[in-house]
Amino acid sequence: MLAKTYGSAIYGIDALIITIEVNVGKGSKFFLVGLPDNAVKESHERILAALNNVGKKFPKRRVVINMAPADIKKEGSAYDLPIALGLLAASSQLSTEHLHEFVIMGELSLDGTIKPIRGALPIALMARKAGFKGVVVPLENAPEAAIVDGVEVYGAHHLTEVCDFLDGTGTLQKFETQNIRKFHEETEHFDLDFADVKGQENIKRALEIAAAGGHNVIMIGPPGSGKTMLAKRIPSILPPMSLEEAIETTKIHSVAGLLKKKEALILHRPFRSPHHTISDAGLVGGGPYPQPGEISLAHNGVLFLDELPEFKRTVLEVMRQPMEDRVVTISRARITVEYPAGFMLIAAMNPCPCGYYNHPTKACTCSPGTVKRYLNRISGPLFDRIDLHVEVVPVPFKDLSEAPPGESSQEIRKRVTQARKIQEDRFRNHPKIFCNAQMSNKDMNRFCQLDETSRTLLKTAMEKLSLSARAFDRIIKVSRTIADLDHSENILPAHLAEAIQYRSLDRETWGD
Numbered sequence: 001m002l003a004k005t006y007g008s009a010i011y012g013i014d015a016l017i018i019t020i021e022v023n024v025g026k027g028s029k030f031f032l033v034g035l036p037d038n039a040v041k042e043s044h045e046r047i048l049a050a051l052n053n054v055g056k057k058f059p060k061r062r063v064v065i066n067m068a069p070a071d072i073k074k075e076g077s078a079y080d081l082p083i084a085l086g087l088l089a090a091s092s093q094l095s096t097e098h099l100h101e102f103v104i105m106g107e108l109s110l111d112g113t114i115k116p117i118r119g120a121l122p123i124a125l126m127a128r129k130a131g132f133k134g135v136v137v138p139l140e141n142a143p144e145a146a147i148v149d150g151v152e153v154y155g156a157h158h159l160t161e162v163c164d165f166l167d168g169t170g171t172l173q174k175f176e177t178q179n180i181r182k183f184h185e186e187t188e189h190f191d192l193d194f195a196d197v198k199g200q201e202n203i204k205r206a207l208e209i210a211a212a213g214g215h216n217v218i219m220i221g222p223p224g225s226g227k228t229m230l231a232k233r234i235p236s237i238l239p240p241m242s243l244e245e246a247i248e249t250t251k252i253h254s255v256a257g258l259l260k261k262k263e264a265l266i267l268h269r270p271f272r273s274p275h276h277t278i279s280d281a282g283l284v285g286g287g288p289y290p291q292p293g294e295i296s297l298a299h300n301g302v303l304f305l306d307e308l309p310e311f312k313r314t315v316l317e318v319m320r321q322p323m324e325d326r327v328v329t330i331s332r333a334r335i336t337v338e339y340p341a342g343f344m345l346i347a348a349m350n351p352c353p354c355g356y357y358n359h360p361t362k363a364c365t366c367s368p369g370t371v372k373r374y375l376n377r378i379s380g381p382l383f384d385r386i387d388l389h390v391e392v393v394p395v396p397f398k399d400l401s402e403a404p405p406g407e408s409s410q411e412i413r414k415r416v417t418q419a420r421k422i423q424e425d426r427f428r429n430h431p432k433i434f435c436n437a438q439m440s441n442k443d444m445n446r447f448c449q450l451d452e453t454s455r456t457l458l459k460t461a462m463e464k465l466s467l468s469a470r471a472f473d474r475i476i477k478v479s480r481t482i483a484d485l486d487h488s489e490n491i492l493p494a495h496l497a498e499a500i501q502y503r504s505l506d507r508e509t510w511g512d
Helices: 043-053 080-090 120-130 139-145 159-167 180-186 201-213 227-232 243-255 280-284 313-317 320-325 370-375 397-402 409-426 441-447 452-464 471-485 493-500
Strands: 002-011 014-025 030-033 062-068 102-104 134-138 152-156 173-175 217-220 302-305 327-331 336-340 344-349 388-391
Touching: 002 080, 002 120, 014 080, 014 120, 030 043, 043 080, 062 080, 080 102, 080 159, 102 120, 120 134, 120 139, 120 243, 134 139, 139 152, 139 173, 152 159, 201 217, 201 227, 201 344, 201 388, 201 409, 201 471, 217 227, 227 302, 227 344, 243 336, 280 313, 320 327, 409 471, 441 471, 452 471, 452 493, 471 493
Parallel strands: 002 102, 030 062, 102 134, 134 152, 217 344, 217 388, 302 344
Antiparallel strands: 002 014, 014 062, 152 173, 327 336
């Protein structure tokens, strides 16, 4: 007898429907075909033990299981449940009336308990797109899948529960679509706040500009000056994620298996801070079966690289193309996948190996030329993709002890959100541009017109400050964001002057 069940394979951050065909006929051998990996092949032993322990029988006849389409590799243990149900249906131990209505996934324990899987959200999205009535997933994954409306989501804890549900003799817990309004209310709460930061008003201003325009930032200063503390608070001033952004971000973390228990939807923009010993594949993604890397896990959020010169140069260089394209393509012999990589880069570094170059009170002990060599660990093309260079100076004791609380993140966030709305209207007819930092030269010529006074100011700055040519476009983009924060339709000389001061590392004399 032939029976069909339906599962799903994760391809990048999306899912594909997998048809599992089980045929029980004359003979005594077991065949599992359709390009399964070792984890899928091992399902035979898990399913055999699970069926025996719940009072069901594994067919003692010739069993052929085909997982179609056969040219897509099937990975992981999440196919245990649909294969087991197919075996029961093909051996007349389970009704086949409702099998075609559901996409079913889950890993089986030897006692029949169903364990959590990865990628429940993209599976539910694909089930809705393919016209299935619903999905049956492990109980722990059901809240995540229930984000998707238009498809019924059932959570199962044990194999017998699913069998009774399909036979019509029992029920499964049905999860309703989550209240999206509640999610938006919860996005306003943050554990970290800019009000906790004493002093550093000029740095806060630079980070506000970066958040408003989606600009990349590098902070350079001695140890203890507050670089990491400031960076960790950047998500609190970024605009709230839209529902589409939240779902896309959740899909990435779901595929990577990083969603926390009972976390149905990622509410806040991600903040990823990998250690400087990270590998190329760890940063951009990869592995035998490609998984998203840190730049994809930071999609729609912040990637913070502390102690930037300590990262391997090859690791930093592989990040250059994704920074421009906002997507990373990982190619292997049998598979090519794309992961989103639209992140905001925040980098921090000491000015020299000892850390005290340009310190107001402590002397630098580095030999001549060391500062320049330390800075040269970071390539020019990478610096070219960083819009704001900010020097962070330690806060004096008086400011730490007597300064009143600073401006709250909520107040800064309001200004940032208003500036982003201006950009949203500006780029309404440009689907691939979401903020000022992503403008091309053509877009700059259209939206960043300079008057004669501003042109003269920029020319003078380029000459007198020995700014490099690559600083030109970055200065104009940043000045456009400053104008948006000021609700100015045109870029004024004051906006340009402020943008110029954020290119300190482009000065040819810096570090000499």
